[in-house]
Each structure stands twice: as structure tokens, then as C-alpha cells.
Amino acid sequence: MDEFGELALREREARRIARRQWFWLHFAVYATTQVFLIVIWALSSSSYPWFVFPLFGWGILIAAHAVYAFVVRDPEEILVERAARGTAGTAERDESER
Amino acid sequence: MSWFLRAYAERRTWRAVAYLLLGLPLGVLGFVVLVTGISLGLGLLVTLLGIPVLVVTVLVARTLASFERRLAWSLLDAPMPSGGRVPDEPERGLWRRLRAMLTGRRTWWELGFLLLRFPLGLLDFLVVTTIAALAFSGLVQPILVAAGVHSEIGGWTIDTFWESLVLVPVSVVFLVAGPRLVLGWARIPAWFATTMLGRLDQGDVKRAVVRTLARTGEADGFRLLDELELQFGRGPFLNPTRVEAALLALESTGHVVGHRDGGRILYALA
Numbered sequence: 001m002d003e004f005g006e007l008a009l010r011e012r013e014a015r016r017i018a019r020r021q022w023f024w025l026h027f028a029v030y031a032t033t034q035v036f037l038i039v040i041w042a043l044s045s046s047s048y049p050w051f052v053f054p055l056f057g058w059g060i061l062i063a064a065h066a067v068y069a070f071v072v073r074d075p076e077e078i079l080v081e082r083a084a085r086g087t088a089g090t091a092e093r094d095e096s097e098r
Numbered sequence: 099m100s101w102f103l104r105a106y107a108e109r110r111t112w113r114a115v116a117y118l119l120l121g122l123p124l125g126v127l128g129f130v131v132l133v134t135g136i137s138l139g140l141g142l143l144v145t146l147l148g149i150p151v152l153v154v155t156v157l158v159a160r161t162l163a164s165f166e167r168r169l170a171w172s173l174l175d176a177p178m179p180s181g182g183r184v185p186d187e188p189e190r191g192l193w194r195r196l197r198a199m200l201t202g203r204r205t206w207w208e209l210g211f212l213l214l215r216f217p218l219g220l221l222d223f224l225v226v227t228t229i230a231a232l233a234f235s236g237l238v239q240p241i242l243v244a245a246g247v248h249s250e251i252g253g254w255t256i257d258t259f260w261e262s263l264v265l266v267p268v269s270v271v272f273l274v275a276g277p278r279l280v281l282g283w284a285r286i287p288a289w290f291a292t293t294m295l296g297r298l299d300q301g302d303v304k305r306a307v308v309r310t311l312a313r314t315g316e317a318d319g320f321r322l323l324d325e326l327e328l329q330f331g332r333g334p335f336l337n338p339t340r341v342e343a344a345l346l347a348l349e350s351t352g353h354v355v356g357h358r359d360g361g362r363i364l365y366a367l368a
Contacts, residue, residue, distance in 0.1 A: 002318075
């Protein structure tokens with residue numbers, strides 16, 4: 001890997017960390033809000049569990065965000081990482097041949 | 099405190115307000131055009147009349163998306179690639195251009211943006227109007243009470259002067275923090291617009307790399323990234339990984355060769 005490859009690696013890593021941090025921030029806001037809503041429901045006289053609607057509605061978004069933060073990767077990222085693991089470019093091959 | 103109030107004097111605050119308020123009408127327009135055009139086109143597909151309807155719908159949607167791209171760039175400072183397509187391989191003929199438009203990933207991202215712009219634009223509109231309502235409703239309560247108008251919040255009727263003062267602190271908080279809240283919220287649609295509309299096809303990056311190498315003869319990744327940023331602008335659509343991926347793809351197809359020079363790899367056209 002050359003200097004540019006290292007820059008690309010650091011940039012990917014920074015992007016991945018930022019994605020995960022945004023997810024945890026989102027999750028913290030979600031959890032706090034849901035606890036708040038459940039407390040309101042518990043303290044009120046309502047027996048109907050209305051808090052499940054925001055819990056599951058927003059929960060779908062949280063799940064999608066988790067997939068985006070932890071699973072989804074750009075095709076270019078996959079290509080570059082595969083190349084770094086196995087089939088190197090010509091410059092790497094030249095270097096190894098020498 | 100001055101940091102909060104300074105936002106009133108910043109032009110970007112009012113540009114953000116304009117973008118967020120436009121979210122509702124533009125969201126409705128895009129959604130109606132897209133849903134009507136697609137359902138009409140699909141319905142008429144058996145008579146073959148549906149094909150031109152679908153093509154026109156996609157063309158109109160692309161025009162709307164182009165307008166949205168300019169709007170997000172100019173009002174929210176959302177990074178967007180400039181320069182558009184690299185004209186190395188212009189599609190000749192109507193059929194080829196149509197095929198390129200329909201098979202291009204960018205078209206589908208634009209259609210997705212227009213569909214999602216309606217609910218998200220509605221949310222943008224609600225956020226701005228709610229902040230404005232919270233900022234002003236408390237301040238007008240004493241005037242309303244003096245004029246003999248009684249407001250109701252839940253089961254509580256505000257009909258005395260002292261009661262009308264209860265909401266004033268809430269209004270003051272939103273009056274002070276409102277512009278910053280709007281600016282903070284505007285980062286979400288700006289990110290969304292860049293993610294959906296500010297996309298650069300990998301094919302465009304590859305063509306730009308080839309053109310740059312044809313001009314410069316030899317260049318390393320840093321130089322190529324600089325040249326591409328000059329061409330497309332800076333933003334999340336162009337990063338070292340994308341340039342590296344383009345170089346790897348071009349190397350694997352034999353268009354580009356690289357040789358090591360110290361800690362760097364210099365690339366040239368094969």
C-alpha cells in the first residue's frame with residue numbers, strides 16, 4: 001500500500017467511526033424519548049399502551065440506521081479492501097517481483 | 099447569548115428557512131408528478147402509450163431533481179458535484195441516451211429523492227412553523243387577552259393578563275434559540291440532498307482519471323484527487339477511496355499502469 005492508499009484507509013476508518021457515532025447518538029435520543037413516553041404512560045390513567053407506536057415506528061428507523069452504520073458499505077470500499085487483501089495492483093506486483 | 103442572536107443577522111439562516119418552507123410545496127409537486135406519471139405510464143403500458151408517458155415522467159423528474167440540487171446547493175450550501183458528466187463518451191442517438199438515462203444509477207437516486215422529499219419536506223415545514231409558532235404565540239397572548247380573545251391550551255383557558263404571561267418565557271427561549279435550531283435542523287436536509295442528489299457515478303470518476311492522466315502524463319493518487327476536486331468540487335461524493343477504486347478498476351482493465359516511486363505509486367495511461 002502506498003501513501004495514498006494509507007490516506008484512503010484512514011479516511012474510510014474515519015467515515016466508519018463517524019457513522020457509528022451518529023448511530024449511537026441517534027440510539028441515545030431514541031432510548032431517552034421512549035423511556036420518557038413509557039413513564040408518561042405509566043403515570044397517566046391510560047390503560048391503552050399507546051407508547052408502542054413510537055417505540056416500533058421509530059424502532060424501524062433505528063434498525064435501518066444500525067444496518068447503515070454497521071453493515072452497509074460502499075461498493076468502492078469493498079473493491080479497495082478486497083484488492084488490499086488479495087489481488088494487488090500492478091505497482092504492488094512489480095514491487096513484489098523485485 | 100450573542101451567538102444565538104447573531105444567527106438572525108446571518109443570511110444562511112434565512113436561506114435555510116426558505117429551503118425548509120419550500121419543502122412542502124416542492125415535495126408535493128415532485129410526489130404528485132412522480133406518482134401520477136408512473137401509475138399512468140404503467141397502466142397504459144399494455145397499449146404502448148405508457149412508454150412515452152414513463153419516459154416523459156422520468157425526464158420531468160430529472161428536471162425537478164436538477165432544480166432541487168441547485169436549491170440545496172444554493173440555500174443550504176449542500177456539497178454537490180459540479181461539472182456533471184465527463185463528456186468523453188457522449189451517448190449518440192436518442193435511444194442510447196434514453197437507455198443511459200434509465201440505466202444510470204443517478205436517475206434512480208433522483209426518483210428516490212423526489213418520493214422521499216414529500217414526507218421529509220412536510221417535516222421540514224412543520225419544524226420551521228412550529229418553532230415560529232412557539233416563538234411568537236407566547237408574546238401575542240397578552241395582546242390577545244387585552245383584545246378580549248381567549249385562547250385554549252388543552253383544557254386551560256387563558257383569559258387573564260397574568261395567565262397570558264405564563265407562556266412568555268417559552269416564547270423568549272424559542273425566539274432566542276429558534277434560528278440556531280433551524281440551522282441545526284437544516285443540516286439534516288442538506289445531508290439528505292447531498293446523499294441522494296450529490297452522487298458521482300464511478301464511471302464519471304474513471305473517465306475523469308483517464309482525462310487527467312492524458313493531460314498530465316503521470317500522476318499519483320494525491321495529484322489525481324486534487325485534479326478531480328478542481329473539476330467536481332469538494333464533498334463526500336469524492337474521496338481517496340473512490341479515486342483508489344477507480345485506479346484499481348482501470349488497472350485491472352489495462353487502461354492504466356502504475357509503478358512505484360518511493361512511498362508513492364505513479365499512474366500513467368497504458
